[in-house]
Amino acid sequence: MTLVELDRLKVKFRTSRRDLHAIDNVSFALSEGESLGLVGESGCGKTTVARALLRILPGNAAATGRILFRGRDLLAMSLDEIRQVRWREIALVTQSAMNALDPIYRVGTQIVEAVRAHERCSRSVAWERAERLFKLVGLKAEWVRRYPHEFSGGMRQRAIIAMALALNPPLIIADEPSTALDVIMQDQVFAEIDRIRAERGTALILITHDISLVAENCDRIAVMYAGQIAEMASANVILERPLHPYTIGLLNASADIAHRGMDLISIAGAPPDLTHPPAGCRFAPRCPFARAKCNEPPPLVEHEEGHWVACHFAEEAQAFRRAGAEASTWEAAAAATAAA
Numbered sequence: 001m002t003l004v005e006l007d008r009l010k011v012k013f014r015t016s017r018r019d020l021h022a023i024d025n026v027s028f029a030l031s032e033g034e035s036l037g038l039v040g041e042s043g044c045g046k047t048t049v050a051r052a053l054l055r056i057l058p059g060n061a062a063a064t065g066r067i068l069f070r071g072r073d074l075l076a077m078s079l080d081e082i083r084q085v086r087w088r089e090i091a092l093v094t095q096s097a098m099n100a101l102d103p104i105y106r107v108g109t110q111i112v113e114a115v116r117a118h119e120r121c122s123r124s125v126a127w128e129r130a131e132r133l134f135k136l137v138g139l140k141a142e143w144v145r146r147y148p149h150e151f152s153g154g155m156r157q158r159a160i161i162a163m164a165l166a167l168n169p170p171l172i173i174a175d176e177p178s179t180a181l182d183v184i185m186q187d188q189v190f191a192e193i194d195r196i197r198a199e200r201g202t203a204l205i206l207i208t209h210d211i212s213l214v215a216e217n218c219d220r221i222a223v224m225y226a227g228q229i230a231e232m233a234s235a236n237v238i239l240e241r242p243l244h245p246y247t248i249g250l251l252n253a254s255a256d257i258a259h260r261g262m263d264l265i266s267i268a269g270a271p272p273d274l275t276h277p278p279a280g281c282r283f284a285p286r287c288p289f290a291r292a293k294c295n296e297p298p299p300l301v302e303h304e305e306g307h308w309v310a311c312h313f314a315e316e317a318q319a320f321r322r323a324g325a326e327a328s329t330w331e332a333a334a335a336a337t338a339a340a
Contacts, residue, residue, distance in 0.1 A: 002068075003171060003203050004053070005029040009065040011048050011057065020275045022048045024227045025065075027300070032170065035197070035204040037214025037235070039250070040224035043271060046207040047095070049224075050173045053205075054090060055082045069171075088118045091164035093157075093174040100160055101148040108134075108144035111163050118167055133162035137192050154185035161192060168200060175207045190217055211254050215239055223247045226271045226282040229300055233307040243309040243317040246283045248324040265327045281312070288333035289313065289320055 011023035023045045030036050038046045052063045055074060067074040069089065074082060086092075094100040102110060111133065112126040119126075131141040137158040148156060157177060164172055174193065178186040194217065197204060206218055214221050215235055222232040223246065231244040242248050252265040269286040272278055278285065280295040287294070293312045300310040313320075323329045 001032050002029050003032045003034075003070065005066075005068040006049070006053075007066040007068065009049070009052060009063065009067060011045075011052055011061055011063045013058075014060045014062075015275065018275045021277060022061075022227050022274060023052065023063075024277075025300075026224075026227075026229055028222055028229065028232060030171075030203055030205065033197070033201040033203055034220070035206065035218040037206045037208065037211075037218035037221045038224055039208060039211050039214055039221060040230075041271060042209060044224040045227040046224055047175055048227075050092065050175050050205065050207055053173065054086055054092060084118070087114055087164075087169065088167045089169050090171045090173065091167070091169040093160055093164050093172060093177045095176040101156060103148050106145050106147055107151070107159050111144070111159075111166055114163060115166050129166065130162070133165055134159070136165065136196065137162045138188070154189065157185075157189050158192065161189070161196075165196060165200075165202075169202070171203045171205070172197075173205045173207070176209075177206075178208075178210075178213065186213075193217070211250060223250065226277060227274055228282060228310065229308070230283065230311075231307075231309045232300075237307055241307075241317070242321065243303055243307065243314040244283075244311045245287045245289050245320055245324065248317075248321055249286075249330065252324060252330075263327065265325075265330055268330060268333065281310075286333065288323070288329045289316075290333075 006027050009023055009026045013020040013022055026049060028036070038049060040046055051057050053067055053074065057063060063075055065075070069085065074085065077085070101107060108127060108130040111130040112123060115121065115126040115129060116123070130144045134141050134144050139155060139158055151159060178189060193204070196202065206214055208214060218235050220233065221235050221238045223230045223238070223244065225246050231238065231242065231247045238247065239251070242251060249267040253267060267286055272282055272285065279297070281290070281298050284290040284294040298310045298312045300308050303309050303314050
């Protein structure tokens with residue numbers, strides 16, 4: 001059953017120069033208990049999607065389209081209605097646990113406040129729940145009465161996960177949840193998230209620039225570029241048979257333990273200015289396979305069952321993957337762009 005559906009979501013920010021179109025016609029659906037990874041370079045719009053879902057965009061932002069959560073349009077809700085959805089039905093694991101906890105309150109107090117804001121229960125019952133949540137994420141129950149400065153980075157991240165789970169929400173949005181964690185602690189944090197999801201049937205949207213994280217933790221992957229979805233499919237399909245040149249480049253720029261010794265290939269250039277995006281394909285200025293038709297915006301179409309791509313030449317993806325494995329292909333594209 002579908003839990004959340006984004007339908008032609010657009011988000012723009014008013015700036016002193018002109019409107020910045022951060023999200024442009026993003027659509028996808030997430031089923032109950034499913035996990036979806038949103039990946040892409042910094043600034044591609046991943047976090048803006050999360051903030052639109054929770055209706056926590058800044059005052060200069062405007063969102064249009066529809067965000068249906070169990071059939072209810074979140075964008076059409078009143079402020080009081082959306083407050084009831086946050087934490088209870090959609091919870092956020094923030095990007096940096098170092099700054100997410102108030103330093104002057106005990107960690108447990110902050111969990112208790114979240115619980116009592118949404119449920120009628122005594123303070124003692126809420127404290128008992130906070131202790132159970134701490135044990136659930138691998139922290140000692142007595143630590144719930146400690147202050148944030150007494151926790152390591154990994155412990156704070158686990159505490160944030162505990163807070164997100166306080167009301168047993170059907171959807172968790174994890175925005176770069178492993179920021180500032182070493183790889184061992186990162187693995188432990190995701191092991192906890194996976195275990196809890198398996199026990200509770202919780203759906204997950206994982207936002208990251210690290211494609212290896214979504215490969216390990218997500219059922220499907222949506223690759224974003226410059227405010228749009230470039231490609232979306234199951235994790236295995238994206239990793240083994242990418243169709244979009246940007247996805248191919250993104251994978252070539254990611255470390256792969258199965259191909260140790262191979263040089264990483266970077267994508268030269270930078271994403272476009274979203275106050276004045278290109279009229280056609282937004283990746284075309286950096287794409288080694290761009291042609292005249294790329295001056296027209298490519299629609300996001302289902303190339304094969306469950307595999308969506310926004311590229312005019314997706315049928316040539318096999319040749320693109322071969323050519324894209326050579327650094328010279330991307331170097332030539334960078335040289336051509338510089339000369340233009």
